[in-house]
Each structure stands twice: as structure tokens, then as C-alpha cells.
Amino acid sequence: MSTFTSSLNNLQDFNGAVSRRQFFRKNGTGLGMAALASLLPHSTSGASVGSLPDIKKIAPKAKRVIYLSMLGAPSQLDTFDYKPSLQKRFGEDLTEYLKNQGQRLTGMTSGQAKMPLAPSIFKFKQYGQSGAWVSELLPHTAKMVDDIAIVKTMHTEAINHEPANQLCYTGSQQNGKPSIGSWLAYGLGSDNQDLPTFVVLHAQHTGPGNVQAISSRLWGAGFLPGKFAGVALRPKGDPVLYLKDAPGIDRKVRRTMLDGLNQLNQRSYELVGNSTIQTRMQQYEMAFRMQSSVPELSDLSGESDQTYEMYGPQSRTKGSFASSCMLARRMMERGVQFVQIFHRGWDQHNNLPSHIKPQCKDIDQPSWALIQDLKQRGMLDDTLVIWGGEFGRTVYSQGSLTETNYGRDHHPRCFSMWMAGGGIKGGQVYGETDEFSYNATANPVHIRDLHATMLHQLGIDHHKLTFPYQGLDQKLTGVEPAKIVTDLFT
Secondary structure (H helix, E strand, C coil): CCHHHHHHHHHHHHHHCCCHHHHHHHHHCCHHHHHHHHHCCHHHHCCCCCCCCCCCCCCCCCCEEEEEEECCCCCHHHCCCCCHHHHHHCCCECHHHHHCCCCCCCCCCCCCCCCEECCCCCCEEEECCCCEEEECCCHHHHHCCCCEEEEEEEECCCCCHHHHHHHHHHCCCCCCCCCHHHHHHHHHCCCCCCCCCEEEEEECCCCCCECCCCCHHHHCCCCCCHHHCCEEECCCCCCCCCCCCCCCCCHHHHHHHHHHHHHHHHHHHHHHCCHHHHHHHHHHHHHHHHHHHHHHHHCCCCCCHHHHHHHCHHHHCCCCHHHHHHHHHHHHHCCCCEEEEEECCCECCCCHHHHHHHHHHHHHHHHHHHHHHHHHCCCHHHEEEEEECCCEEEEEECCCCCCCCCCEEEECCCEEEEEECCCECCCEEECEECCCCCCEEECCEEHHHHHHHHHHHCCCCCCCCEEEECCEEEECCCCCCCCCCHHHEC
8 A cells, every 4th residue: 555545544534533522513513403403493593503592581672783883983072072161271281180080191192291172163052852962063963862872971991993993893902802793693693594694884984084994803703603704895896706606607507516515515524523614614605695685785776866865965875874874774674683884084183173074974964864764664663773983082182282273182981972773762861071071970881881781682681692712601791890771771
């Protein structure tokens, strides 16, 4: 027997050998699980391999989530946290005040000789039954304050963008953790077998401010099986690369090829018991189904003129925030359960007044239209919509200050977000901040609290949504305390 044949036989013997660990793994995910999957509804059997604990102990108020992510951190002082008393203190040096706060500063302002107080140059008015103060930058958002709950006391430990975004969108400042949408895909499964449970859209922005680099970590599956990762649809060209069949390959041929590939992958799985092989097979199948479902989903030509008018002039521009919001609503209608729209360009360290105006114009009318669209279709009650960034901005100016121009550095201790639908009580402003919008003085809400509250509204106990990894039962909300903000509920 040749050395090559002997080596091949040894390799086959090794692959064919079933260890104790492989035996239990294969029995746990083999015929027994296939039988169980056939008895479960699609919404649960699609969620995992059937090993989830009983996480849904709460009657859900929401079935789906749209997260409008303003990457770069919008200034709360120029949008929702009105501080009229600051107008008389223009330019006041806050250096001594900051020394007493115990808050570290970023390297971008820690060396400034002065920390001049910069009041917002924008006008505010009160709106709705709650009397919420809203900036002139957001006239459409102002019209819907009775539909939304504005939370002014969000806070985080992270003071730089990358760790803050990871904490906001994965629950941890450390790399390698699953994103919010991946946790929900794992916990909830899918209501549409032809579309992903978790979809990501990257909306174009028009502001000239800093654009923070982001990576797929913010919508990745981390240590969860890869099938729970978010699927990012491209704003231009085909929504998904290689969505179309190659020339000369029709659907029947593609189906035959895929069946043959699945047979080979199944044999490999039976030999080595690697769960990533199953994930690969499931992704191939989803890709095949998406070839039919995604083109129909992303075709907005059938939307009415009234709908386009409601979402605003940018809604006919593919990849805009407005068209992304319209597309998100279409996904909600088709059973996608988590849609995240990233809108970058909010990192305004300098020239904030001129840079924030186009950013707000991008998102203001479409955000309002999304809420009205969901409401008129009877979907807002069970769709949770969240708007906000990863932290706030400082009351003092970064760099030079004039009466018409200023910049703002990063600020983690308080910032504003809003929520709507999904059992959230509209027409309320939650939490209070101090005179400088520097500290929360009443009802602080941590990012972990936001996550716990979101899961609660989806009927999930955040303590029980776990996944065993590295010797721990990992959770979205981690090991530190996280409270459900029941004051926000209807």
C-alpha cells in the first residue's frame, strides 16, 4: 500500500471516529432535533437548535423592532435637552467645574486652556400634551411628540465611538459579542422563511461632519451560530452581491446544484459533527430563497405618490434615509423582525451648527413618516421604534467659540433618545438633567436598561436569553444590573 493511500485511510479513520463529545452533539442535533423541529411552529424552530430555555414568560407588546442608529452621537443640547439659562452664561469657563465632576475627558479637549460654555444657537418650542421642548432642527419630530417617549437621561461608560457603539449595539465594549439583532434572531426565530430575521441598512448622509468607521461587528453574530448575523443590504446596485444567477444558469439548475452541495455538506457533518457546516447549508438555502424575495422587497416602484410625499423629497433616492425607512416598513410587513438603519456623520467636533442642519434634515421627516406610516397601517402598536446615538455631546465648546459657531466633544453621562410603539407610552419626557446637561438628576437609563426594556417588550426575560460560551451563560445585558424601565410603558 502506498504512503498516500495509507495516509488517506488514516484520515478517513480519524474523520469517521466518533468521540464521546461528537456522539452527544450529533444525537442532540440529529434525528431527534429534526423530529422536534417538525412539531414546532416556524417562529420557534427557526430560532435555534431547540436548546433555548423558556425565555418568553412575558406577554409581548411588540413583535418587531426598527432601530434608527445615529452614528457619531447627536448633540442632545441642540435637539431635545433645552437649557435656556445657558444663554446668559455664554463663554463662561467651565474648567474648574469639570475638575470636580470626576469624568475623564477625551484627548481632543483635555489639553484646552479653557472650556468655554456654548449654548445652543437653535430655537426651541414646546409641543404636544407633554409640553416637550424640541429644537427647530426637528420640525417634523416636534409634530409627533405625542407618539414618542423622549428619554433625556441615557448614559454609558464609554467615551469613544468604537467601544460606545459596541456597548450600544452588542451590550459589551469587548469584541466578539453578538449584536442586538442577532440575539433577537436567536431568541425569536423568523416569521418569514424567505427573508432574514435581521436586516441592516446603511443610509446615505448629507452632512459634512466626521464619518466614523464601523464594521460588521455591530451586526455580527459573535459566538452565536453564523445564521443569526444581520444581512446588510446595499444601497446601490443589487441589494445583495451575486443575488442574480450567472448567465446560462436557470433556477432548476441552481436548485440541482444546491441539492448536490447540501448532500456533500451533510456527509461532512456526519463525519466531523461541526455545527458550522449546518450553518453554511442553512445560509445557502436562505440565499437561494432571497434570490426571489429580495428583489420584490426592495422594489419601491409600487409605493403610492402619497407615501413618497409623506417620506419627503429624498424618498425617491435609493439609499437615502427616507427610502431606507420606507424599506424598513416593507420588511416589517413581510415578517422581518429586526431592522437597523445606520445613519453616520453625527460626530460634530467643529462647526456643529452648519454640520448638524443637513443631518437633521436627512432624518427628521422620514422618522416622522415612518411612525405615521406604521400607525395608519395598524402596525405601530406591535412595532417598537428606537432613535438615538451612542452617547451625547459636551456643553463646552471644543476649539474656538463664537456666537454662531462651536463644536462639541463626546459626553457619556447623559444624552437623548426616543422610543415609540411596541407598548411604549407616547407623549412623555422621561428623566431630568442638570443645568449643563452634564449629569442625570432624575431617572437615569443605562444602555443595559434600554436592552432589558426592549427585550421585555418583545416578551423576553433578559435574564433567560442566554447562550453558553467560554464557561458562562452569556447574555445581551451582561452580568451587571439592568432594569426594565416600566415607567415608559402604556
